[in-house]
Amino acid sequence: MSTIPSVNFLAQNKLVPLPVNQNNTFEFIFSSPFTKGSPTWKATPKELQHHALPGPIPEEKPIFRDGITGATLSYGRLRSDALKVASSLVLGPLDLKPAPVTDSNPAVNRGAVVSPIVLLHLPNCLQFAVLAFGVLASGLTFTAANPVLTPSEIAHILTLSQPSVLVTTPAGLPNFQAAFALLPAPLQQKLGYATKGNVFLVDLEHDDYGASAGSLATPPDVAVGGWKVQNWKVLLPAKPAPFSPPKYVGSEAALRAAVIFWSSGTSGKSKGVILTHKACSSAIISVWHYATLGADERLVGLPPFYHIFGWANVLMVSPAFGATTTTIPKFDPQTYLRIAQDTRATHLHIAPPVAVLFAKSPLVKGFDLSSVKACTSGGAPLGASVISETYKRLGILVRMGYGLSETSGVTGQVANSWAELEPLLGSTGSVFGGTEIKIVSIEDGKTVQVEQTGEICIRSNYTAISYLNNPEATSESFDDEGWFHTGDVGKFDAKGNLYIVDRLKEILKIKGFQVAPADLEDALCGSPLVQDAGVSSIYHEEHATEYPRAYVVPFDKEVLKGGPAAEEFAHALRKHIEAKHAPYKWIRGGFVIVEAVPKSPAGKILRRLLKDTKGHLVHVYEEKIRAKL
Template identity: 30%
Template sequence: MSTDSTPFYSNDGIYRSQKPPVSLPEDPNLSIVPFVFRNFSSFSKSIALIDASTGESLTFSDLKTQVSKLSHALLKLFNIKKNDVVLIFSPNSVLFPVSFLAVVGIGAIATTVNPQYTINELSNQVKDSNPKLIITVNELHKKIKHFNLPCILLSRPKGSFDGVYYSDLVNSASPASTDSSLSSVVQTDVAALLYSSGTTGKSKGVVLTHRNFIATATMVTWDQECYGNPKNVYLCFLPMFHIFGLSVAVYAQLQKGNTVVVMERYEMKKALGALEKYKVTHMYAVPPVVLALGKQKETVSKYDCSSLREIACGAAPLGKDVIEECAKNFPKAVIVQGYGMTETCGIISVEDVKTGPPHSGSTGFLVPGIECKILDVDTMKPLPPFQKGEILVRGENMMQGYFNNQIATDETIDKQGWVHTGDLGYFDNEGRLYVVDRIKELIKYKGFQVAPAELEELLLTHPQISDAAVVPLPDTEAGEVPVAYVVRSSKSNCSLTGRDVQDFIAKQVAPYKRLHGVIFSESIPKSASGKILRRELRQKVQSKL
């Protein structure tokens, strides 16, 4: 195919963004915190963050001051040094981005954790990342006590606490400049370890640099730069421990001077109330939220949503019927889809309604600065438009690798710097990317990643289970739910029930990883090399439940 007929696709097999190029900072010393405040003088008095439930707000001036004070406390009181890891274990709040910026501002590394994690799951990440300090809230303190690590509590409990309160730190600290520390932080330094299951297997620490976050922020907001959008108000109920919430919904918008309205978690009525009260213009969501907003017309109609201009959906594919149903309830808003991964710091492509109506099923055009290949999964040769293959991506926002896991890194990033996503997709003849299936084995439950290998390992520790396999079952609300095929022990007195198996797993994992069904089988189909034949099980599972 010639480059003349499809300018976004070259004879070298590379698809390139058709969007105007974005300029990334040339100064290698301009790291995450200086970058977010680089235009500070123009929006210092503007509102940066609002707590949706309390109405508490921080101007950009307040934000800068609190970040500076906390950074100073981390350096002076906790002796946190460059490249030390600080674990943030908290639900969404206006203090979450303050904590993140303070940690990375002194050259330390932030690692975030799902607040729903069990002590066992949390222990795995603590062991792997080796944090020197934990920032958490009162409600979660009991989960981290046994680590015997210094702790900062963002919320103040009624009882006694053997640690330090955030409010005390900030109120007592002078707004001392941390410029001396910030000057030693460069774009190539590691900023965060965000845990993802990657293309296969257990959760791994994705190594992201300051440059990665800055690149993503620039790519995500290229349209605001290009089209000169007015100041926007974003509603964020997406978890900030996740790349979508942290990088795309929060950091990218703050660096543009936009306001972020923060919700601890998604609740429809509270979200609609916040949308109305704070005149929200943009909202990031995941498919289950869009589905619910489409079905609850009566509830939506009770709120004034006229300020909302865009609903951007990611984390999993969104069906055409779901988009159309939701659009009826928000006639003034467009609904667009995007595509990204933790390994790409949250962004690869997004629909652009300025160049035409959204195309249901497409994840849009490559954002500026992204290159892509579609590789034949058998021949490993690049494919032209309309031919499906594995999606490979390359750009300034790509991770550096998996923390302390060179094998997994080499399996995901090749020698030319291409990140193998494990997703199957294709481009149309206008440059839109379609993600149609996953080569990888991950199960996507409401945007969360569930690794079958992790659940299988737990199942095999049960004395009455001899073999097991976990596969996805399509679900209208969640997208997919994990279901287990289980082989009972050969013991004659084995009385294991499906409920027993579900309860066994539920006690050990976060709610989104729990099994939604158990199918007992005589054996687990496997290949000659011992690999589970998941495709065969996936075909069977719908007829069994």
């Protein structure tokens, strides 16, 4: 434990109750829930009722706009097209039906009712939005995968979730076909992607969705690599069967799985985080009241919608708040700055590398960002110097938030002005309403006192119900009193501001994505060139992110001498990792060739000692990582 407490009371915030949605998330979002007089407004504490939309969101209000093509989805079309998708999934040839609530079994996924799963494998785009809302409306279960995942990583997700529908791009299809080939034959037969007509393609380069007022003609089915695939627009028929989203009663919304996100664990394998309809929609209420967003916001959809940051703070809030979000499929500094300028963006959701761009890049001087009131930075820690420099340079407030997939997104945020924020640099601020956070002793699990450090535990109506088909990880992280044990180490100050100081779990945060060192170590040790390996991280100040750094013991001891043999060895391992893992997991921090990896008597890698291990460092990417160790 750390310092002696200066104030003698327990490190746990006082809960501010907020309304809870007990219905289908789609129905909630498209009910204009934050207008004065709505059921949500009436159930909101009096002191928060001043924050309300002036009226129902107009049908013609632009909600999503493609930042490249300019194609636009209005509020009314987004809703109607999502219902077409829902009708096609449930009442069309696929004939997918939500699982009965009687399937709930406390011994399986803590009672979560997981319906047939629809998996999206897309970058941010209009198609992602309408498909995601369509799945929510249908009562089926939605999941999404990062488009850069490798076949082996996709195969793991397919094995755990067994999606009934896949939606990907022409570039992504070969990875699914390769992943499918890795599955056991009985599972291949069950999923039937090659022949069932349950694989859909979104060809973003040639798709004019959003550019037309109505549903567009769809190309015929085609065979690609032996698979029967359909254009996704068959899910948008001109005359769909009438469809109404299911209504949930009692505790049903707290049991029905709405979304599954994929989060890495110390085992190295992704865990499926199950969020219920109650969790997803109730979390939006917390964001509305505490994230300072209001009516007519103009946002830039940069954070990936398949990641909890983009999902909870951009995709879901856009129709719920009536915001206009301009999507961008991938980060390009000039494109991003142009979109922020031309759309007169009011609030930006960014990852630390974008904050560094704001603070230091001369490119920013050529753009007018005066419309931006503030930024929310998430996904990974951000240095105080970057926040200060951004404010001094652009007058933009960069607010840190703290949240996880397991908490449906952000649980707290710091300050609404520079005068408030400056003294709290390094903090993630106070806790949002509807959320309880306590700091518990790492030794005995008891709540510690203010200013003492311990593990951060979170409880709310927005907390995940379970990890998908992973009882061991679920029991480790979720206790019987409803607390989620985050694995993060932090403390409260006397004013209730939260500080994150360390991580219990050996997880790296690479540009907002979680990377398990054990996963990379396993891959490295799978190379015939490697006798042993340990993975740590190195922080790149200019990019404001950690990068993996590998400490490897070669079988060929000549490699330890350095020179061409070491270079050849390191580049061979680079190619080995690139073939197995997504780019954000690549060893951009370099390879340190060492005689031995430090371990405990029990054989556990002493990760804290890796950075002090002497060896020969080889950088395998053009840019060398110049950072503080």
